[in-house]
Amino acid sequence: xxxxxxxxxxxxxxxxxxxxxxxxxxxxxxxxxxxxxxxxxxxxxxxxxxxxxxxxxxxxxxxxxxxxxxxxxxxxxxxxxxxxxxxxxxxxxxxxxxxxxxxxxxxxxxxxxxxxxxxxxxxxxxxxxxxxxxxxxxxxxxxxxxxxxxxxxxxxxxxxxxxxxxxxxxxxxxxxxxxxxxxxxxxxxxxxxxxxxxxxxxxxxxxxxx
Numbered sequence: 001x002x003x004x005x006x007x008x009x010x011x012x013x014x015x016x017x018x019x020x021x022x023x024x025x026x027x028x029x030x031x032x033x034x035x036x037x038x039x040x041x042x043x044x045x046x047x048x049x050x051x052x053x054x055x056x057x058x059x060x061x062x063x064x065x066x067x068x069x070x071x072x073x074x075x076x077x078x079x080x081x082x083x084x085x086x087x088x089x090x091x092x093x094x095x096x097x098x099x100x101x102x103x104x105x106x107x108x109x110x111x112x113x114x115x116x117x118x119x120x121x122x123x124x125x126x127x128x129x130x131x132x133x134x135x136x137x138x139x140x141x142x143x144x145x146x147x148x149x150x151x152x153x154x155x156x157x158x159x160x161x162x163x164x165x166x167x168x169x170x171x172x173x174x175x176x177x178x179x180x181x182x183x184x185x186x187x188x189x190x191x192x193x194x195x196x197x198x199x200x201x202x203x204x205x206x207x208x209x210x
Contacts, residue, residue: 082110087113
């Protein structure tokens with residue numbers, strides 16, 4: 001059996017590369033060959049941004065924790081302003097607290113609201129914390145916000161004060177549409193996040209209202 005010179009050189013080069021490659025590099029190459037969803041560091045919430053606060057929003061809090069905040073913050077200055085209530089956190093709960101306080105104290109009450117983000121209203125993101133080697137999830141004010149059914153009496157009162165007719169959608173929706181088209185519930189997994197485009201039918205037989 002004869003071996004071509006090109007095949008011989010290719011074989012020698014491959015063997016030499018294998019000997020020179022470190023175990024860490026070989027392991028990395030093996031991981032790179034896997035589909036995204038099969039890799040140990042694959043975590044869709046991190047890819048979609050649906051977790052925690054964005055970078056920069058917690059820098060001041062961390063600086064306070066570490067004792068370095070006042071080194072760059074400068075001396076406090078008296079603005080001469082006064083308020084009846086200061087609310088820390090401009091999410092759903094903070095804005096509701098400001099609303100109910102002003103409703104109780106009167107229209108002349110002065111309320112100031114602080115937030116570490118660049119907008120008000122809160123962010124529907126889950127917060128994750130690593131504690132004792134495990135991940136702890138906290139949903140904050142966004143838990144069960146998709147439906148008014150479990151809202152408390154206080155939350156429902158806020159909706160009424162704002163003039164939001166949550167149940168008004170019943171009068172403009174065709175509840176028989178999906179059933180008449182023989183459509184049901186499903187979840188679409190996109191290729192960019194999950195490695196492949198795939199539509200998975202939800203395990204319920206009759207379409208739910210809402």
